[in-house]
Amino acid sequence: MNSEHEPKIVAFLCKWCSSAGSDMAGVSRLEYPSNVIPITVMCSGSVSPLYILSAFNLGADGVLVSGCHPGDCHYIKGNMYARRRMALLKELLPYIGLEPERFQMSWVSAAEGLKFTQIIKEFVKQLKPLGPQTQLRRSL
Amino acid sequence: MEKVLKKSDLGQWVARLKDFDLYGPVRENNHWEFNQISQLANFPEDYTQVNVPLKKILLPNREVLFQFEDNRNGGPYLQEVLPEEREVVVFGVRPCDARGIVLLEKVFSSEIPDIYFERRRQQVYVVGLSCYPLPGENCFCLSLGGGPFSTKGMDILLTKMQSKYFVEVLTPKGEKLIKAAPEYFFNPTDKDQQERQQLERKARAMFTRQIEGVEKIWPVLSQMFESPLWREESYRCLKCGICTYLCPTCHCFDITDEISSTAPLQGKRVRVWDTCQFPDFTMHSSGHNPRPDKASRLRQRIMHKFLYFVETFGDIMCTGCGRCVSKCPVGIDIIDILNKVASHGA
Amino acid sequence: MVEVEKIREEARRLLQEGQVRGVIGYVRGPQGVWAVPAMIRNPEDVDRLVWNPTCVHNLVLFVVEEKKEQARQKEPDKRPLAVVVKGCDSRAINVLLQEKFIEREEVILLGVSCENSGVVDKKKLLNLVPSQKIEEIVYGNNGHIVAVIDGERRVFPPEEVLADRCLECQANFPVVYDHFFGEKIKKEAINTSPGVDKIEKMRLEERRRFWEEELSRCLRCYACRSVCPMCYCTECVVDPISFAVEPTTTAEEKAKKIKWIEKSPLLSENFVYHLVRAIHLAGRCVDCGECERVCPEDIPIRLLNKKLEREAWRLFNYVAGMDSQAPSLFSTFKETDPEDFIR
Numbered sequence: 001m002n003s004e005h006e007p008k009i010v011a012f013l014c015k016w017c018s019s020a021g022s023d024m025a026g027v028s029r030l031e032y033p034s035n036v037i038p039i040t041v042m043c044s045g046s047v048s049p050l051y052i053l054s055a056f057n058l059g060a061d062g063v064l065v066s067g068c069h070p071g072d073c074h075y076i077k078g079n080m081y082a083r084r085r086m087a088l089l090k091e092l093l094p095y096i097g098l099e100p101e102r103f104q105m106s107w108v109s110a111a112e113g114l115k116f117t118q119i120i121k122e123f124v125k126q127l128k129p130l131g132p133q134t135q136l137r138r139s140l
Numbered sequence: 141m142e143k144v145l146k147k148s149d150l151g152q153w154v155a156r157l158k159d160f161d162l163y164g165p166v167r168e169n170n171h172w173e174f175n176q177i178s179q180l181a182n183f184p185e186d187y188t189q190v191n192v193p194l195k196k197i198l199l200p201n202r203e204v205l206f207q208f209e210d211n212r213n214g215g216p217y218l219q220e221v222l223p224e225e226r227e228v229v230v231f232g233v234r235p236c237d238a239r240g241i242v243l244l245e246k247v248f249s250s251e252i253p254d255i256y257f258e259r260r261r262q263q264v265y266v267v268g269l270s271c272y273p274l275p276g277e278n279c280f281c282l283s284l285g286g287g288p289f290s291t292k293g294m295d296i297l298l299t300k301m302q303s304k305y306f307v308e309v310l311t312p313k314g315e316k317l318i319k320a321a322p323e324y325f326f327n328p329t330d331k332d333q334q335e336r337q338q339l340e341r342k343a344r345a346m347f348t349r350q351i352e353g354v355e356k357i358w359p360v361l362s363q364m365f366e367s368p369l370w371r372e373e374s375y376r377c378l379k380c381g382i383c384t385y386l387c388p389t390c391h392c393f394d395i396t397d398e399i400s401s402t403a404p405l406q407g408k409r410v411r412v413w414d415t416c417q418f419p420d421f422t423m424h425s426s427g428h429n430p431r432p433d434k435a436s437r438l439r440q441r442i443m444h445k446f447l448y449f450v451e452t453f454g455d456i457m458c459t460g461c462g463r464c465v466s467k468c469p470v471g472i473d474i475i476d477i478l479n480k481v482a483s484h485g486a
Numbered sequence: 487m488v489e490v491e492k493i494r495e496e497a498r499r500l501l502q503e504g505q506v507r508g509v510i511g512y513v514r515g516p517q518g519v520w521a522v523p524a525m526i527r528n529p530e531d532v533d534r535l536v537w538n539p540t541c542v543h544n545l546v547l548f549v550v551e552e553k554k555e556q557a558r559q560k561e562p563d564k565r566p567l568a569v570v571v572k573g574c575d576s577r578a579i580n581v582l583l584q585e586k587f588i589e590r591e592e593v594i595l596l597g598v599s600c601e602n603s604g605v606v607d608k609k610k611l612l613n614l615v616p617s618q619k620i621e622e623i624v625y626g627n628n629g630h631i632v633a634v635i636d637g638e639r640r641v642f643p644p645e646e647v648l649a650d651r652c653l654e655c656q657a658n659f660p661v662v663y664d665h666f667f668g669e670k671i672k673k674e675a676i677n678t679s680p681g682v683d684k685i686e687k688m689r690l691e692e693r694r695r696f697w698e699e700e701l702s703r704c705l706r707c708y709a710c711r712s713v714c715p716m717c718y719c720t721e722c723v724v725d726p727i728s729f730a731v732e733p734t735t736t737a738e739e740k741a742k743k744i745k746w747i748e749k750s751p752l753l754s755e756n757f758v759y760h761l762v763r764a765i766h767l768a769g770r771c772v773d774c775g776e777c778e779r780v781c782p783e784d785i786p787i788r789l790l791n792k793k794l795e796r797e798a799w800r801l802f803n804y805v806a807g808m809d810s811q812a813p814s815l816f817s818t819f820k821e822t823d824p825e826d827f828i829r
């Protein structure tokens with residue numbers, strides 16, 4: 001596998017927590033790899049599995065969905081619905097042969113800038129040896 | 141030109157066709173499909189009819205028409221994309237599918253030829269296989285001017301006999317194929333001729349499905365636009381595209397742009413299969429749909445094949461392959477419908 | 487034994503009394519023994535109704551279509567529809583009720599038991615006997631299927647000719663009905679999905695290769711979607727144009743419509759289509775097996791839905807269509823839902 005490959009990660013970040021957490025990481029001058037394409041969403045509960053599949057389809061090597069910790073969702077339970085949906089998607093993707101590492105989910109609060117950087121670093125580390133994601137990627 | 145080929149020599153002959161891409165029937169899950177092959181020792185005893193007809197090579201499900209790019213050297217840039225150059229021999233084409241090509245030619249090779257189709261057509265060599273026994277339970281080509289030994293659209297027709305293939309070489313393209321290994325082809329004896337004729341007679345007697353009075357159909361159809369028959373027959377239709385996607389003569393397409401980059405704008409314009417059985421096929425951008433229901437869509441399928449095409453091209457756009465009958469998930473049966481239509485005229 | 491005469495009697499009564507606007511059932515199709523769906527509107531026609539192991543279709547699809555058709559009509563006939571339902575079909579009704587797509591009063595359910603057996607897989611049977619020769623297909627004893635050929639009865643054990651979904655079915659009689667025909671014989675499924683087991687046992691690359699081979703054949707005829715009573719969205723994400731275009735929709739609005747996947751049957755697009763469909767059917771698919779039956783390319787689409795059926799049970803103890811009052815899989819959650827996959 002191509003260890004030089006710089007993976008592209010599409011991250012769906014909840015505006016109220018994880019997105020703020022990533023800002024926090026920036027403000028605190030914490031260094032983390034520049035592989036992330038952040039997409040701010042209103043709540044992790046608003047992330048349709050279709051978005052994730054579409055990200056893979058348009059060339060993502062990894063996809064992250066990140067929301068507020070249980071109990072902290074701004075809309076009270078959006079993240080709980082998300083958890084169910086993502087649990088099934090998490091099972092489905094390896095079933096068709098996609099490496100399980102390519103799709104991840106996390107809870108990151110607005111204060112957890114450090115946790116966010118760690119998650120991304122770890123994610124990049126896991127993706128690198130896998131090389132580019134080609135299974136769902138559209139090539140015309 | 142008529143020849144015979146020993147059954148055991150088929151593989152040798154095919155092995156000589158090194159300059160061609162070879163296609164033949166390959167078993168997949170529960171059906172046969174024309175796939176690329178590297179050799180062909182025989183036609184398996186249980187080979188019936190392929191699932192997707194020959195049009196998958198002549199009119200592929202996705203045909204790139206051209207590439208485009210915005211703003212290369214200050215203006216839009218277009219580049220023609222033509223089908224790759226490769227000569228293809230397809231073995232085991234049944235007469236109904238070969239006749240399908242002739243009908244497609246009426247549409248795509250008329251006054252304004254379609255360059256994509258034309259190029260593919262020129263590159264395809266059709267080696268047919270006659271039908272004894274009949275490959276399908278819903279074969280009805282005999283009712284439509286075809287037959288289990290019809291040669292229309294073929295370059296060569298093979299007939300499987302006791303120990304030999306009877307080889308009818310029909311075109312210069314067919315001759316070219318034979319010339320690749322002339323030592324395997326012999327002149328048929330009288331006995332060979334008789335065996336071939338006898339098989340054809342037997343095959344013609346095997347048909348269980350037919351249309352009574354095809355000639356009545358198109359004049360009657362022109363009076364049947366408002367008939368309640370369409371509603372009754374289409375009630376159970378799923379509006380899936382199977383009957384048309386698998387038809388050797390259906391050729392409707394959609395043209396769409398596939399964008400590979402937005403800045404700079406780059407992409408391809410492609411032609412993909414489409415079908416009158418999809419509700420959005422006739423959807424206008426106003427929101428109006430002139431064929432709003434299953435009845436009008438079934439009517440369109442029948443009318444296009446048995447009336448409009450006859451009016452435009454003087455031929456029926458159906459070769460009687462029976463696929464739409466066998467493959468329809470809810471048993472909508474064009475033979476049954478046509479017999480009902482014909483009896484309307486009686 | 488389901489006595490078809492009893493179904494006819496009930497259908498006749500409902501139609502004669504004007505209680506229903508029609509009966510959706512099975513009739514003998516134009517190709518001999520194979521049943522096809524039909525809408526019966528006149529009491530004189532009820533004798534056309536049949537019940538036998540070729541009644542494979544999930545008729546709830548037509549309930550969905552009728553519902554949509556009614557929405558278009560100015561003065562729709564509000565009387566209910568009677569519909570013949572097997573076990574799996576009845577679960578589809580439950581899902582529609584759960585999702586408030588229909589109300590219970592809109593249907594009168596003529597429930598039929600699958601007689602400790604199921605329905606036949608035409609492809610399996612035709613590998614054993616030529617279709618033209620079959621005069622009749624009926625239920626025998628102990629779940630066996632009997633085909634009458636040249637006047638002679640040939641008996642087939644269920645595992646040879648039944649549809650896979652029936653061999654794996656654990657509830658072969660309706661869970662919701664108004665009238666019930668036959669007996670409620672609970673049979674034990676041997677394995678709920680050997681197909682899923684097989685794929686789970688493969689290595690990752692093997693799974694990828696398996697699905698690539700299967701899905702590369704997909705023609706995107708959408709028969710799998712068209713036949714599914716659960717695929718009732720008026721606007722599907724895979725459609726190149728939206729059905730919801732109104733006369734007032736501007737060209738600009740149309741151009742902005744997101745095109746999620748390309749119409750071309752490219753492998754990547756086929757994957758996304760089937761994954762989206764599988765996810766959207768999670769907790770909703772009742773395993774009537776229709777998608778797989780209709781696929782002209784013999785793609786084992788059911789194995790995607792079965793996988794999610796298995797996971798929905800393993801992770802959330804959820805089975806689709808068993809209870810119309812319970813919240814649906816994705817419209818609820820438990821505090822204790824697994825989250826060990828979340829960082």
Ligand code: SF4
Nearest residue numbers: 377378380382383468
């Ligand atoms: S195959 Fe049958 S159900 Fe599908 S569109 Fe054609 S007629 Fe209708």
Ligand code: SF4
Nearest residue numbers: 387458459461462464
């Ligand atoms: S209309 Fe039906 S029978 Fe006729 S050529 Fe097409 S698929 Fe075959």
Ligand code: SF4
Nearest residue numbers: 573574600604652655
């Ligand atoms: S899946 Fe079950 S309920 Fe459905 S037809 Fe088969 S046996 Fe009957």
Ligand code: SF4
Nearest residue numbers: 704705707708710781
């Ligand atoms: S029915 Fe089969 S070929 Fe048609 S879209 Fe579905 S999977 Fe593809």
Ligand code: FES
Nearest residue numbers: 014043044067074
């Ligand atoms: S608001 Fe952050 S997950 Fe719902």
